[in-house]
Amino acid sequence: MIPLSWYLILSAALFSIGLFGVLARRNAIAILLGVELMLNAVNINLVSFWRYGDVTQMAGQVFAIIVFAVAAAEVAVGLALIISVYRTRKTVVADELDLMKW
Amino acid sequence: MTILFFLFAAIILASAVMVVSARNLIHAALWLVSTLFGVAALYALLDAGFMAVVQVVIYIGAIAILFIFAVMLTRRELRDKGPALNANWWLSALISVLVFGGLLFLLSAWSGFSKASAGLPSGFDAVGALGEALVSPQAFVLPFEVASVLLVAAMIGAVYVALKQK
Numbered sequence: 213m214i215p216l217s218w219y220l221i222l223s224a225a226l227f228s229i230g231l232f233g234v235l236a237r238r239n240a241i242a243i244l245l246g247v248e249l250m251l252n253a254v255n256i257n258l259v260s261f262w263r264y265g266d267v268t269q270m271a272g273q274v275f276a277i278i279v280f281a282v283a284a285a286e287v288a289v290g291l292a293l294i295i296s297v298y299r300t301r302k303t304v305v306a307d308e309l310d311l312m313k314w
Numbered sequence: 315m316t317i318l319f320f321l322f323a324a325i326i327l328a329s330a331v332m333v334v335s336a337r338n339l340i341h342a343a344l345w346l347v348s349t350l351f352g353v354a355a356l357y358a359l360l361d362a363g364f365m366a367v368v369q370v371v372i373y374i375g376a377i378a379i380l381f382i383f384a385v386m387l388t389r390r391e392l393r394d395k396g397p398a399l400n401a402n403w404w405l406s407a408l409i410s411v412l413v414f415g416g417l418l419f420l421l422s423a424w425s426g427f428s429k430a431s432a433g434l435p436s437g438f439d440a441v442g443a444l445g446e447a448l449v450s451p452q453a454f455v456l457p458f459e460v461a462s463v464l465l466v467a468a469m470i471g472a473v474y475v476a477l478k479q480k
Contacts, residue, residue, distance in 0.1 A: 214431065226326060228417075229331060236399045237398065238399065238400050245342055267361075270454075289471050295384060
């Protein structure tokens with residue numbers, strides 16, 4: 213059977229790919245896509261810890277569902293901000309949004 | 315099971331690499347859908363059927379579609395001009411590899427790292443237990459209600475921010 217370590221390694225790899233997307237992409241929407249990858253990596257960890265621990269304790273799955281809700285809220289507000297910024301600045305490239313840069 | 319795990323892991327990692335490297339943002343969003351499907355299959359592999367369904371309905375049905383709408387609302391003629399990655403992308407790659415290595419190092423030092431899975435207890439209803447845990451006052455009813463308040467606040471905030479200012 214599959215040991216817990218494989219899930220943890222997969223999740224660490226997915227988290228690192230998402231982190232690269234957040235740090236390296238220029239488009240603000242692509243940065244949010246990277247955040248989604250990182251949240252999914254966290255959820256894989258939570259569900260696999262639930263499965264490999266005491267399955268009658270549902271805390272792992274409940275926490276993953278809370279992460280779902282937070283991800284939905286984050287995407288809704290984040291994309292609204294990006295659309296609002298696009299309306300005033302006509303760009304979504306993170307480098308060019310430098311109005312508050314000292 | 316092992317073959318299925320490797321198949322889904324390959325789908326997840328390959329699609330995730332495409333998400334962060336695709337120049338066309340619509341393609342990146344579609345690759346995200348593929349990654350999310352792989353994660354949903356992984357939940358099914360972990361005997362978390364409810365999580366798999368919720369992953370498909372919320373992440374693919376709502377969040378990924380929202381991303382595609384946002385991409386279509388913020389494109390002009392000069393779309394996809396310029397490099398997809400910023401000038402310091404090699405530094406970001408270095409940080410990501412270091413984070414991956416650090417996580418592996420920390421995990422390999424943990425005693426439960428290569429724990430094998432135990433079978434589910436016979437007659438155990440995971441979905442029922444999850445539903446009871448979500449609304450039981452002894453368990454997680456307070457975080458559940460806080461999540462609903464958060465969603466309402468996010469909805470009102472998103473409408474207010476994205477509304478056209480007169």
